[in-house]
Amino acid sequence: MNFDFPLILLSIIVFTGVVVLGDFIFCIIHHEKLLEIKKRTLIIEYSRAFFPVLLLVFCIRSFVAQPYRVPTSSLAPTVIPGDFIFVNQYHYGVRFPIWNKKLINVDEPARGQIALFPYPAETSMTFIKRVIGLPGDHISYIDKTLYINGKKQATKFVKDVTRLDDFGQLQTYQEYQEDLFGVKHDIFLQANAPANNFYNIVVPKDEYFMMGDNRDGSDDSRYWGFVHESTFIGHALFVWMSWNSNAAEWYDAIRWNRIGTKI
Amino acid sequence: MNIRTLVCTLAGLLAVICLVALAPRQVFTSKGIILPAEHVRSAISPHDVSILQQAPEGNFQSLGQVHVELGFNTLSTQTRDQIFQKVKILAASVGANTVIINLLVPDDGMRRVLTFIGTAIYIPHARSTHP
Numbered sequence: 001m002n003f004d005f006p007l008i009l010l011s012i013i014v015f016t017g018v019v020v021l022g023d024f025i026f027c028i029i030h031h032e033k034l035l036e037i038k039k040r041t042l043i044i045e046y047s048r049a050f051f052p053v054l055l056l057v058f059c060i061r062s063f064v065a066q067p068y069r070v071p072t073s074s075l076a077p078t079v080i081p082g083d084f085i086f087v088n089q090y091h092y093g094v095r096f097p098i099w100n101k102k103l104i105n106v107d108e109p110a111r112g113q114i115a116l117f118p119y120p121a122e123t124s125m126t127f128i129k130r131v132i133g134l135p136g137d138h139i140s141y142i143d144k145t146l147y148i149n150g151k152k153q154a155t156k157f158v159k160d161v162t163r164l165d166d167f168g169q170l171q172t173y174q175e176y177q178e179d180l181f182g183v184k185h186d187i188f189l190q191a192n193a194p195a196n197n198f199y200n201i202v203v204p205k206d207e208y209f210m211m212g213d214n215r216d217g218s219d220d221s222r223y224w225g226f227v228h229e230s231t232f233i234g235h236a237l238f239v240w241m242s243w244n245s246n247a248a249e250w251y252d253a254i255r256w257n258r259i260g261t262k263i
Numbered sequence: 264m265n266i267r268t269l270v271c272t273l274a275g276l277l278a279v280i281c282l283v284a285l286a287p288r289q290v291f292t293s294k295g296i297i298l299p300a301e302h303v304r305s306a307i308s309p310h311d312v313s314i315l316q317q318a319p320e321g322n323f324q325s326l327g328q329v330h331v332e333l334g335f336n337t338l339s340t341q342t343r344d345q346i347f348q349k350v351k352i353l354a355a356s357v358g359a360n361t362v363i364i365n366l367l368v369p370d371d372g373m374r375r376v377l378t379f380i381g382t383a384i385y386i387p388h389a390r391s392t393h394p
Contacts, residue, residue: 043268199300224295
């Protein structure tokens with residue numbers, strides 16, 4: 001059983017909701033006014049106070065938008081460790097959390113979008129990657145260049161960048177701008193990393209091929225396969241906060257220039 | 264505690280117990296992909312695929328890289344069998360009759376995942392030897 005935050009939140013909502021409902025039934029039986037201000041026991045008083053607030057929080061988190069923290073550099077340079085991103089929860093359909101049942105169809109993942117989904121091999125973790133391949137696409141990756149349906153996705157060198165990687169080691173990356181059928185975004189490559197070529201992967205029906213922008217440092221569809229359409233959580237919109245945990249002083253930790261960055 | 268509070272609290276607890284009981288349990292299934300080489304062969308049966316610790320002597324054709332990951336609560340031979348089954352299915356899809364293990368490691372850190380990386384090859388006249 002997966003005791004994750006949504007389940008804990010929903011459990012508190014169910015408990016307080018049932019207590020409030022029971023109290024209302026007692027009010028009706030005893031001909032009391034439902035919203036009358038009077039002394040009640042602590043459990044009923046707190047349930048009446050917290051139930052509507054928690055229900056509102058749950059609905060917003062589940063069906064509208066939710067913040068997430070990104071812990072790794074697999075999507076660097078677009079999203080870097082310490083970024084807090086705001087995610088549209090209904091872009092790929094309104095889903096009831098915990099059971100992940102789709103209630104309303106809205107839209108499908110589009111190429112180039114940055115999407116969140118449960119890590120396929122261990123679904124309690126949430127991954128964030130870029131949508132590269134759509135159902136039916138033929139994908140090749142040759143000498144670190146993507147070919148989708150036979151069309152080379154052009155890249156243009158931007159600059160060399162030296163940064164700490166996820167293991168605290170200094171790494172030099174080559175930053176390129178990739179044009180993914182019109183979606184221009186930056187990627188990181190490492191000259192000393194193997195090419196790991198592959199040819200002509202066919203994306204199955206209702207599945208998507210996902211990759212990180214840090215092409216040589218990303219655990220993505222090249223390792224665990226495709227992501228099913230029914231499992232997408234949401235579409236990443238922008239960075240609302242960015243915290244540099246390597247900063248020498250706490251007041252230098254906020255990366256002000258990243259706040260509001262559209263992704 | 265008056266009767267109203269007692270009844271409401273018990274009803275609330277009962278509802279939470281029902282919710283937790285109905286919440287889906289995590290089921291681990293092996294997930295992976297074959298990254299095909301430029302030239303592959305027509306698919307064969309997964310039963311005809313064997314898994315080797317080391318590359319065999321003699322000629323063989325490399326048909327791709329097999330990557331499989333599987334989450335686990337407790338690492339067991341069942342976990343390993345499950346991952347090997349997936350490896351064989353993926354390798355068979357490109358006509359490989361053998362997979363050489365390059366990496367088979369459990370990550371017990373933040374992720375409890377068993378990771379397999381192997382090379383799918385075709386050995387002419389290979390005999391099936393299951394690990």
